[in-house]
Amino acid sequence: MRLPIRLCTLAVAVAAFAGLTGCVSGPMVPARARNYRIEVKLDPATHHLAGHTSMDLALSPDSTKTAKSSTVAVEFLLHPGLRVDDVQAAGARVRRHRDLGPDPEDTKDPIPERHIVWVDAPSDKFTLFVDYDGTVYQDASAGEHPGEIHNFDMTAHVGEDGIYLAGGYWYPEPVSEPDADDPPTDFTLLCHPVEGMDLVAGGVTDPQLSQVTGLMAWHSPYPLTGMVLVGGHHDVYRTTHDGVAISAHLKPEQKEFAPGLLETAKRILDRYQPLIGPYPANEYSIVDNFFSSGFAFPTFTLLSSAVINMGERAQTVHGYIDHEMVHSWWGNGVLVDPSDGNWCESLTSYATNYYGYILDGDPGEARRKRRNYCHFLSRMKPEKDRPLGNYDRKDSCSRGVAYEKGAAVFNMLARRMGQDNFWAAMRDFNSSFVGKYASWTDIQNVCQKHTDKDLGPFFQQWVRRAGAPELAIKQAQYDSGNQILEVDLTAGGSTWDLNVPLRIVHAAGTLDVTVPMTKATQTVRLPVDVVPVSVELDPDYQIFRRVPVAQIIPTTASTRYGDKFTTVLPPGKVAKDYLAIQSIFESSFSKDERMTLSAGEKNGDALAERCLLILGNAVHEPFVAAFLSAVEFPVTWTDKGFEVSGVQYEDPGDAVLCTARHPGVPGGGITVVYANSDAAIPRPMTIPMYAHSMVIFHNKVPTVRLDLEKHEEVPVTLKP
Numbered sequence: 001m002r003l004p005i006r007l008c009t010l011a012v013a014v015a016a017f018a019g020l021t022g023c024v025s026g027p028m029v030p031a032r033a034r035n036y037r038i039e040v041k042l043d044p045a046t047h048h049l050a051g052h053t054s055m056d057l058a059l060s061p062d063s064t065k066t067a068k069s070s071t072v073a074v075e076f077l078l079h080p081g082l083r084v085d086d087v088q089a090a091g092a093r094v095r096r097h098r099d100l101g102p103d104p105e106d107t108k109d110p111i112p113e114r115h116i117v118w119v120d121a122p123s124d125k126f127t128l129f130v131d132y133d134g135t136v137y138q139d140a141s142a143g144e145h146p147g148e149i150h151n152f153d154m155t156a157h158v159g160e161d162g163i164y165l166a167g168g169y170w171y172p173e174p175v176s177e178p179d180a181d182d183p184p185t186d187f188t189l190l191c192h193p194v195e196g197m198d199l200v201a202g203g204v205t206d207p208q209l210s211q212v213t214g215l216m217a218w219h220s221p222y223p224l225t226g227m228v229l230v231g232g233h234h235d236v237y238r239t240t241h242d243g244v245a246i247s248a249h250l251k252p253e254q255k256e257f258a259p260g261l262l263e264t265a266k267r268i269l270d271r272y273q274p275l276i277g278p279y280p281a282n283e284y285s286i287v288d289n290f291f292s293s294g295f296a297f298p299t300f301t302l303l304s305s306a307v308i309n310m311g312e313r314a315q316t317v318h319g320y321i322d323h324e325m326v327h328s329w330w331g332n333g334v335l336v337d338p339s340d341g342n343w344c345e346s347l348t349s350y351a352t353n354y355y356g357y358i359l360d361g362d363p364g365e366a367r368r369k370r371r372n373y374c375h376f377l378s379r380m381k382p383e384k385d386r387p388l389g390n391y392d393r394k395d396s397c398s399r400g401v402a403y404e405k406g407a408a409v410f411n412m413l414a415r416r417m418g419q420d421n422f423w424a425a426m427r428d429f430n431s432s433f434v435g436k437y438a439s440w441t442d443i444q445n446v447c448q449k450h451t452d453k454d455l456g457p458f459f460q461q462w463v464r465r466a467g468a469p470e471l472a473i474k475q476a477q478y479d480s481g482n483q484i485l486e487v488d489l490t491a492g493g494s495t496w497d498l499n500v501p502l503r504i505v506h507a508a509g510t511l512d513v514t515v516p517m518t519k520a521t522q523t524v525r526l527p528v529d530v531v532p533v534s535v536e537l538d539p540d541y542q543i544f545r546r547v548p549v550a551q552i553i554p555t556t557a558s559t560r561y562g563d564k565f566t567t568v569l570p571p572g573k574v575a576k577d578y579l580a581i582q583s584i585f586e587s588s589f590s591k592d593e594r595m596t597l598s599a600g601e602k603n604g605d606a607l608a609e610r611c612l613l614i615l616g617n618a619v620h621e622p623f624v625a626a627f628l629s630a631v632e633f634p635v636t637w638t639d640k641g642f643e644v645s646g647v648q649y650e651d652p653g654d655a656v657l658c659t660a661r662h663p664g665v666p667g668g669g670i671t672v673v674y675a676n677s678d679a680a681i682p683r684p685m686t687i688p689m690y691a692h693s694m695v696i697f698h699n700k701v702p703t704v705r706l707d708l709e710k711h712e713e714v715p716v717t718l719k720p
Contacts, residue, residue, distance in 0.1 A: 032058050032183070034125075038171050038227060039190040039215070044160045044197065049082065050133035053171045058125045071095065072119045074128060076172040077112035079156055082134035084115055091126030092119040110138075110155070112169040130172050136165070140291040151291045162290035163197065163231035166297065171227070184223035184335060184435060190215040191229065198236055198249050202228035202298040202332075204283045221281035221299065222435030225335060228297045232290060241266040244279055249287040250308065257308055261286050264315040268325045271359060272351070275423045276326075277430040280333035286321065294320070296327030306685070318356035319349075326352050329430055337439035341463075342392035345399070346406020347443075350414075354407045368707070370541035372691050373408040375552045376400055377468055377544070379561060379667065389440050389463040397466075408544035409462045415542065416458060416499075417451040425450040457497055462544070469496045470546045474521075476535045477719040478528070485528045485716065487535055490521045498543060503536040504528060505713060534713035549667045553707050554659040554693050558669025559611045560588035564595075566606045568624055570616035571599030578615045580684035581673055585613045611668040616681075619674055631670065633660050634694065634708065641676045644696065644704075652677040653699040657690060660708060 035056040042049055057074070072092070078084065080102065087097045100114040117128065136158045143153025156168025189201050192215055203218035210217040220227075234249040237258035248261040265284055273279060285300035292304040301324035307314045314320045330351075331344035357366040377385065386397035388405055397405075414422035425447045433442065444459045470492025477486045489500060497518050504511040508530065515524040538545070552558070559565075567582045586594050595606055599621060607627045618624055619637050635658050636643045641650035649656070655675035662668040675681040675697075682697050696704035 033174075033185045034058050035186045035188075036171075036227065037188045037190075040171075040229070041192040042158050042163060042194050044158055044163065044194060047135045047137040047158045048133065049136045049158055049170065051082070051131070051171055053130050053132075055128045055130075055172070056125065057128060074117045074119060076115050076117075076130075076174060077169045078115055078132060078172055079134070079136055079169045080110050080113050081136050082113075082132045082170075084130060084132050086129075086131040087117050088129040089119055089126055090129070091123045094118070095120045110168060112173075115172070132172075136168070136170060138164075138168075144292060150293060150295075154291055154293075162233075163194070163199065163229065164289070164291075165229040166295070167226075170229075173226075184225050184437070187218075187220040187224055187227045189218045189227050189229065192216075194231060196233060197231045198234040199229060199231040200249060200285050200287050200300050201230075202226075202300065204281055204299060221283075222333065224298055224332075224435075230287060230289070230297075230300075230302060232288060234288060237262060239266070242269055242273070242279075243282060244269060245283045247283075247285045249285060251288055251305065254288060254305070254308055257311055260312060260315045261308070261321070264321050265325065268322050271322075272326060272329070275426065276329055276351070277427040280329060280430070280434045284325065284328065294324055296324040296332060298332040299328070301325055301327075319353040322352040322356055323348055329434075333435070334430060334433040335435075335437045336392070337437040337442070340393070340439035340441065341387075341389040341396075342402065343389075343406075343438075343440050343443060345391065345402045346388065347410055349403045349407040350410035353403070354411060367540050370408065370411065371553070371709070373404045374468075374541050374545055374547055376404045376557075378546045378549070378552050379557060382467075385466050385468075387464055387466045405468075405544060412462065412542070412544060413447065413455075413458065416453060416455075417447060421450045422447070461497060467494070468545050469494065469498065469543070471498075471500065471537055471543065472548075473535055473537050473714040476532070476714050476716045478532055478716050479719045480531065483527060483529050485526045485532055485535075486523055486719070487515075487526070488521070488523050489515075489517055489537075491517065491519075492546065493520055495520050501538045501540065501542050502526075503539045504532045505534045505536065506530040506532050532716045534715050536711065536713045539711070548712075550661075551710050551712055552667065553709050554661045554669045555691055556585075556657075556659055556669070556671055556688050557691075558659055558661070558667065559613060559671040560585055560688070562611055562665055562668050563589070563593050564610040564665075565589045565593055566595045566597060566603075566610040566612050568597045568607075568612065568614045568618040568621070569599065570618045571621075575616070575678040575681060577678070577681040577684055578673070581615065581681075581687055582613065584684055584688060585671070608664045611662060611665055612670045614670070614672045616674055619672060628670075628672075631660060631663055633670065633672070634658060635672065635674070637674070642674060644694070644706075649696065650676065651698065653680045653697075655680045655682055655697040655700075656694065657682055657687060657697070658694040660693070 033055050037054045039052045040049060084097065084099065087094050095118045097115065097117045100116055102111040102113060136156050138154060138157040140151065140154060140157065143151040154164055155166065156170045157164045187203060189203060190213055191199055199216055201218040204221045206217040206219045233251065235252055235255065237248045239246050239262045246262055246265045248258045250258055265286065269279055281299050283299050287300055287302050288308055289302045289304050292306065293302050294307060295302045301321065307320060326348045327344065330347050336342045336344050354366065354369045357369065384398060386395060386401065388397060388401055388409060391397050391402040429443060429446045432446065440459065440463050444455055448455050472490050474488040474490055485504065487502065499514050500517045501512065501514050504513065513526060565586065595610065597603060597606055602623045614624060619628065634644065635656055638648060638650065641648065641654055642656055657673050659669045659671040662670050673682065680699065682700055692705040693708040694706040695702050
């Protein structure tokens with residue numbers, strides 16, 4: 001995911017100067033930062049940061065005349081551990097600086113200090129210089145949460161474990177929110193070398209400036225909204241491909257992964273540059289991080305050690321490195337308009353998490369992704385289903401809607417436009433907006449140029465409106481005399497503009513057709529010259545839609561659904577990994593919704609009426625075994641292990657994660673995690689990430705993935 005960075009416009013007030021002990025008041029006028037130059041010196045051992053930032057400010061033309069005869073108040077925010085040592089100006093005179101302390105209504109962590117500087121009679125352009133130093137420290141472990149791969153609590157940290165300066169006001173930042181009318185700006189960053197550490201910034205290296213200053217130097221490859229600096233005890237591996245310098249910054253013990261990571265970056269460039277245009281910089285780095293993350297910044301991707309250590313899987317499975325690298329185009333190259341919703345996660349998820357499988361020539365996995373998008377929405381409570389276009393704004397939709405529904409919406413858009421037209425529009429989009437803000441409306445306008453279809457209703461329906469149709473076939477009848485098949489469709493009581501795929505099954509095979517639907521209920525009449533047996537609605541999930549509970553494939557998300565939950569523990573001392581898995585599942589429920597059964601405890605209601613997590617040898621408890629047999633659980637247990645579809649798994653390194661539908665909890669699940677040895681228990685943090693009904697592991701590595709999918713075909717009756 002792309003981690004947003006703030007910065008652009010400083011808050012500037014123009015007013016009559018009221019004296020050193022007085023206050024300034026008056027209308028706010030914009031002052032745009034045209035250039036930032038940041039110099040820092042870091043001492044990880046003491047968490048110390050010393051900085052010097054210069055900001056070239058320009059007053060808007062309408063306010064210049066007033067500002068020249070007045071005093072301008074410049075307000076900025078700074079990390080609470082940093083103190084301002086000095087403030088100077090060029091092109092103006094600093095009359096006073098004051099630390100206003102934290103805003104009592106601020107909810108950010110850490111809460112920044114507010115600073116105000118009164119500048120006397122400036123010109124329309126002037127430069128503000130701020131010197132500051134202090135301690136920047138954050139406990140990375142405090143933000144780590146079971147089952148989550150992102151530590152969103154981290155903002156600014158300097159320490160021996162690593163450097164992470166991606167927010168937290170480690171240099172002066174504005175009070176006001178960014179505005180699309182205020183363009184991004186240029187950054188230059190200078191950093192004193194840190195002994196024993198490799199540093200990477202959100203810009204391209206500047207060898208000439210480095211030679212002149214004797215410092216590490218970077219500049220922005222295009223206008224940015226902020227600057228990032230990270231570092232660690234890394235070795236660096238380099239290559240060049242298609243004019244782009246590629247590097248991997250890894251711990252010494254990760255050396256074996258360097259060749260694969262470099263080749264992965266090359267492969268992604270070769271895959272996406274023809275589709276979406278040239279990579280928008282001349283450098284790209286993959287950087288190991290000291291806490292859990294998958295964050296994309298301009299010119300580099302920050303990955304947790306756990307992901308890098310996955311080796312080939314992290315390099316090839318879509319949604320990992322390819323997702324973060326494509327954010328170099330969308331989110332970091334083309335910036336998200338702050339006045340509209342965040343579109344970049346939707347577009348990036350479509351291009352990588354989904355379309356990567358199309359590019360692989362794997363239609364089966366692509367269909368599975370489309371199906372899972374629909375099933376994700378179908379599990380969601382209606383009140384949480386908010387418009388896609390609101391993501392990252394007030395009353396925001398969830399990350400799931402942004403990623404899952406967003407990818408599905410772009411798939412439907414590409415199908416409506418035609419795939420070639422869609423990618424042509426994306427190349428146009430990038431060439432027009434790199435280094436600029438873009439909105440959902442901008443995407444719509446660019447796409448409209450590449451199709452003769454009116455896309456206004458599409459964007460209104462899928463981006464600005466919440467929900468999705470609840471499509472169903474009410475009945476299907478065949479008029480054998482006229483050879484007409486009548487199919488009664490419903491969209492669940494609401495009106496949508498859809499092209500609905502139908503699969504007609506007959507004795508000799510199948511026939512696929514697509515029919516338009518513009519009403520809440522509609523009967524379509526299709527000429528069919530063979531006697532149909534049944535009809536299936538959108539069997540390949542090309543339409544994003546809600547599906548009935550009975551059709552949702554069971555996954556761990558099913559077991560973390562509802563308001564009642566039971567864990568059944570194995571006898572004896574419970575392995576710590578089983579307890580960690582229990583903690584992850586229980587985090588979805590309040591304390592009074594949870595129940596734990598230990599070995600020997602019998603409680604029929606705890607199994608029959610609650611979502612269930614059954615761990616290890618608890619499967620051999622007689623009342624548990626009887627329950628699993630009654631619900632026809634697809635795994636059986638042997639003296640040495642387990643059996644699936646006639647195949648026995650009895651190696652000490654074998655394990656299984658399986659979720660089946662719970663017959664007593666509509667939409668709920670029964671999850672079993674069983675390993676033939678404690679050493680084979682799957683990694684707890686990865687358990688919620690599997691979107692399959694069953695995963696079989698060997699030595700913690702997935703070897704088999706299966707889904708318990710139900711196909712619902714509506715039988716065709718003969719019309720009297």
